[in-house]
Amino acid sequence: MSGKYLVTGGAGYVGSVVAAHLLEAGHEVTVLDNLSTGFREGVPAGAEFIEGDIRDAAKWLDAGESAYDAVLHFAAFSQVGESVVKPEKYWENNVGGTMALLAAMRSAGVRKLVFSSTAATYGEPEEVPIRETAPTAPTNPYGASKLAVDHMISGECAAHGLAAVSLRYFNVAGAYGDSGERHDPESHLIPLVLQVAQGRREAISVFGDDYPTPDGTCVRDYIHVADLAEAHLLALDAATSGEHLICNLGNGNGFSVREVIETVREVTGHPIPEVMAPRRAGDPAALVASADTAREKLGWNPSRADLAGIVADAWAFAQREAK
Amino acid sequence: MSGKYLVTGGAGYVGSVVAAHLLEAGHEVTVLDNLSTGFREGVPAGAEFIEGDIRDAAKWLDAGESAYDAVLHFAAFSQVGESVVKPEKYWENNVGGTMALLAAMRSAGVRKLVFSSTAATYGEPEEVPIRETAPTAPTNPYGASKLAVDHMISGECAAHGLAAVSLRYFNVAGAYGDSGERHDPESHLIPLVLQVAQGRREAISVFGDDYPTPDGTCVRDYIHVADLAEAHLLALDAATSGEHLICNLGNGNGFSVREVIETVREVTGHPIPEVMAPRRAGDPAALVASADTAREKLGWNPSRADLAGIVADAWAFAQREAK
Numbered sequence: 001m002s003g004k005y006l007v008t009g010g011a012g013y014v015g016s017v018v019a020a021h022l023l024e025a026g027h028e029v030t031v032l033d034n035l036s037t038g039f040r041e042g043v044p045a046g047a048e049f050i051e052g053d054i055r056d057a058a059k060w061l062d063a064g065e066s067a068y069d070a071v072l073h074f075a076a077f078s079q080v081g082e083s084v085v086k087p088e089k090y091w092e093n094n095v096g097g098t099m100a101l102l103a104a105m106r107s108a109g110v111r112k113l114v115f116s117s118t119a120a121t122y123g124e125p126e127e128v129p130i131r132e133t134a135p136t137a138p139t140n141p142y143g144a145s146k147l148a149v150d151h152m153i154s155g156e157c158a159a160h161g162l163a164a165v166s167l168r169y170f171n172v173a174g175a176y177g178d179s180g181e182r183h184d185p186e187s188h189l190i191p192l193v194l195q196v197a198q199g200r201r202e203a204i205s206v207f208g209d210d211y212p213t214p215d216g217t218c219v220r221d222y223i224h225v226a227d228l229a230e231a232h233l234l235a236l237d238a239a240t241s242g243e244h245l246i247c248n249l250g251n252g253n254g255f256s257v258r259e260v261i262e263t264v265r266e267v268t269g270h271p272i273p274e275v276m277a278p279r280r281a282g283d284p285a286a287l288v289a290s291a292d293t294a295r296e297k298l299g300w301n302p303s304r305a306d307l308a309g310i311v312a313d314a315w316a317f318a319q320r321e322a323k
Numbered sequence: 324m325s326g327k328y329l330v331t332g333g334a335g336y337v338g339s340v341v342a343a344h345l346l347e348a349g350h351e352v353t354v355l356d357n358l359s360t361g362f363r364e365g366v367p368a369g370a371e372f373i374e375g376d377i378r379d380a381a382k383w384l385d386a387g388e389s390a391y392d393a394v395l396h397f398a399a400f401s402q403v404g405e406s407v408v409k410p411e412k413y414w415e416n417n418v419g420g421t422m423a424l425l426a427a428m429r430s431a432g433v434r435k436l437v438f439s440s441t442a443a444t445y446g447e448p449e450e451v452p453i454r455e456t457a458p459t460a461p462t463n464p465y466g467a468s469k470l471a472v473d474h475m476i477s478g479e480c481a482a483h484g485l486a487a488v489s490l491r492y493f494n495v496a497g498a499y500g501d502s503g504e505r506h507d508p509e510s511h512l513i514p515l516v517l518q519v520a521q522g523r524r525e526a527i528s529v530f531g532d533d534y535p536t537p538d539g540t541c542v543r544d545y546i547h548v549a550d551l552a553e554a555h556l557l558a559l560d561a562a563t564s565g566e567h568l569i570c571n572l573g574n575g576n577g578f579s580v581r582e583v584i585e586t587v588r589e590v591t592g593h594p595i596p597e598v599m600a601p602r603r604a605g606d607p608a609a610l611v612a613s614a615d616t617a618r619e620k621l622g623w624n625p626s627r628a629d630l631a632g633i634v635a636d637a638w639a640f641a642q643r644e645a646k
Contacts, residue, residue: 087478088429091422095471099414106411135458141482144474148418151467155410159464 003236004028006061006110008054008101009074010047011038014116014172014225016179018072020044021229030068032060033075042179054097058104070112070236071105073098080120080142081187087141094145095152102156113153114235117166119221119248119287121147128254129290132168132246139282154244163239165298170221170250170289172228174310179225180317189260190222190311194318197270204272206257208279211286217257219286221250224304224313234298245297250289251305259307267311326559327351329384329433331377331424332397333370334361337439337495337548339502341395343367344552353391355383356398365502377420381427393435393559394428396421403443403465404510410464417468418475425479436476437558440489442544442571442610444470451577452613455491455569462605477567486562488621493544493573493612495551497633502548503640512583513545513634517641520593527595529580531602534609540580542609544573547627547636557621568620573612574628582630590634 005022009015010031015038022029029047032054043049050060054075061068076094077083083090105113120143121136138144156162173181173190181191195201209216231249238245255263265272294300304310328345332338333354338361345352352370355377366372373383377398384391399417400406406413428436443466444459461467479485496504496513504514518524532539554572561568578586588595617623627633 084478085482087475087482088422088426091418091475091478095414096419096422099411099419103411135460137458138474141474141478144471144478148467148471148474151461151464151471152410152414155406155414155464155467159408159410 002026002028003069004066006030006032006068006071007074008032008071009038009076011035011040011042012074013179013181014228015074016042016044017176017225018074018229018232019047020177020179021233023047025233032057037077044177055100057101058107061104061108061110067108068110070114071101071110072114072232073101074116076116076146078142079183079187080140083140083142083145090141090145095148098149098152102152106160111162111241112236112239113162113164114232114239115149115153115164115166117150117168117246118143118146119168119170119250119289121150121168124284125287128286129252129288130248131290132248132293150246157242157244161241163241163243165235165239165245165247167231167235168246168248169228170223170248170287172225173222174224174226174304174313175317176226176229176313180314180321182321189220189257190314191318193261193264193272194268194315196272197264197268197315198318198322202273203275204261205275205277207277207283209276213256213285215256215258218283219254219256219288221252221254221288222307222310223250223302224310227302227304231294231298231300234300238298247294247298248289248291249294250291251302252289252291253305254286254288255307263307263311267308267315325349325351326392327389329353329355329391329394330397331355331394332361332399334358334363334365335397336502336504337551338397339365339367340499340548341397341552341555342370343500343502344556346370348556355380360400367500378423380424381430384427384431384433390431391433393437394424394433395437395555396424397439399439399469401465402506402510403463406463406465406468413464413468418471421472421475425475429483434485434564435559435562436485436487437555437562438472438476438487438489440473440491440569441466441469442491442493442612444473444491447607448610451609452575452611453571454613455571455616473569480565480567484564486564486566488558488562488568488570490554490558491569491571492551493546493571493610495548496545497547497549497627497636498640499549499552499636503637503644505644512543512580513637514641516584516587516595517591517638519595520587520591520638521641521645525596526598527584528598528600530600530606532599536579536608538579538581541606542577542579542611544575544577544611545630545633546573546625547633550625550627554617554621554623557623561621570617570621571612571614572617573614574625575612575614576628577609577611578630586630586634590631590638
């Protein structure tokens with residue numbers, strides 16, 4: 001059955017890929033994005049576009065007969081480093097913005113939400129793989145702001161019958177259509193290593209090789225953005241009034257910094273010089289998801305878990321961008 | 324050395340007792356309270372009073388030469404049951420209000436904060452007594468909103484040099500001067516049992532007597548409001564720029580529902596009929612603080628830990644109120 005969906009932050013990386021998947025599945029999509037970090041050209045063809053802020057969401061949600069079936073909420077600042085320096089920006093936008101969005105949804109009678117949460121809500125894990133029952137102890141304002149929103153959504157479900165799913169992403173990577181990973185400044189490993197392959201950076205820094213991991217470098221769980229997007233469509237089906245389902249999204253397979261660099265060498269044919277650097281404060285040795293809940297409750301089955309494929313898609317995107 | 328302090332929510336129970344202690348110590352005190360749950364007559368004599376909302380805090384904080392040395396922040400909604408039914412009220416006021424307060428403090432250069440946090444940030448404890456390193460897993464929007472503020476304050480300390488202490492209260496009880504415990508509706512055990520003693524209620528309900536506690540009823544950590552107030556003055560001294568200290572405040576001694584009822588019988592001479600009722604959802608068997616951090620870091624030494632004394636003070640307040 002075809003639905004009508006509002007995608008906040010749909011001009012950003014994950015939001016635009018989810019919007020594209022919704023369109024491909026035959027749904028009607030409106031993207032709401034203030035373009036503070038998103039790109040107008042990232043909004044997939046076929047989606048209606050509103051340039052606006054989620055704090056004014058009531059303007060567009062109070063639509064009477066043409067009401068939305070659900071909101072998929074990606075609009076947020078997401079740079080960990082920036083959040084440490086300007087925490088107020090994260091609280092005011094991510095938390096304050098979601099308060100306004102939930103109020104607008106309540107008022108307009110839109111009672112389904114899929115929220116873009118994050119593994120950063122957990123902080124340094126006591127156990128790996130990380131389950132949804134793990135303690136939440138965010139180590140930066142970005143993670144804390146997302147955790148606050150998760151708590152806010154739980155309250156909204158219990159009090160006002162919202163049907164909600166929070167998806168806690170691990171390391172999203174790869175590309176889909178015209179949407180790939182780019183941050184300013186770039187801080188994510190795969191795009192950074194690809195910049196070395198493109199000659200835009202001389203070498204890649206490896207922060208610590210004495211971690212208790214197989215090769216001594218940090219291990220992260222990379223998940224293809226298209227696999228991630230599919231979970232959002234499944235979440236729309238699984239969402240149940242009055243319940244807040246929280247699911248980790250990751251492959252459950254960790255790859256080390258060294259494995260990522262080696263894979264980029266294989267995919268790009270570039271030697272990728274490395275520079276050893278000391279450990280960074282707050283970098284846990286390993287962050288790997290248990291995605292059992294997503295498999296069981298959403299019927300999710302990621303099919304692009306192969307690191308070479310993820311890197312190849314990211315590389316194709318980076319090469320197109322560089323033109 | 325005498326200081327100048329802004330006490331938000333200083334017309335409420337704990338805020339007014341802290342304001343009175345600050346005045347007695349020779350400090351200058353301004354109370355900011357919107358009287359949504361506070362009482363104008365609760366503001367201690369000698370304090371300046373501003374009827375206003377923390378969301379407009381910038382109006383009063385931007386005071387140039389006469390700037391405040393610190394803010395003691397009590398303004399918040401604090402009814403757990405209400406928070407479950409109207410979570411948005413808690414997010415908008417407790418979290419949104421504190422965002423505005425922190426922005427006003429930053430802008431006015433007020434760089435010290437003592438925040439009224441709560442044991443409700445922990446949720447159901449894995450271990451008793453509860454230390455500050457315990458996982459935070461609030462089970463209602465009230466606790467979640469206070470936890471969000473604690474996280475917000477941590478970020479403000481790290482980014483902007485705020486000196487802050489969050490005090491996580493267990494069950495505050497007793498009375499001081501003209502300030503005692505009263506909620507509408509009343510939901511706290513000691514005031515409820517005292518209402519029975521006054522003939523305002525026929526009997527006290529005991530929710531479950533099959534808990535794994537010595538007498539089968541729930542155990543809580545009651546702390547005298549005057550002991551609690553003293554910790555706030557010590558926190559003003561202990562607060563250090565760039566650091567966020569979190570301290571539990573409790574006696575470290577738990578008292579069961581039965582012990583409280585028996586103590587009220589002894590203090591008031593009233594028989595206090597009991598009615599057995601089933602367990603309430605979300606009531607942990609025992610909530611008892613480890614207050615070691617407050618003892619070590621603040622030099623706190625509560626001297627009113629005796630339950631009979633706490634109940635006697637609460638009873639004197641209730642009898643004055645009833646006149």
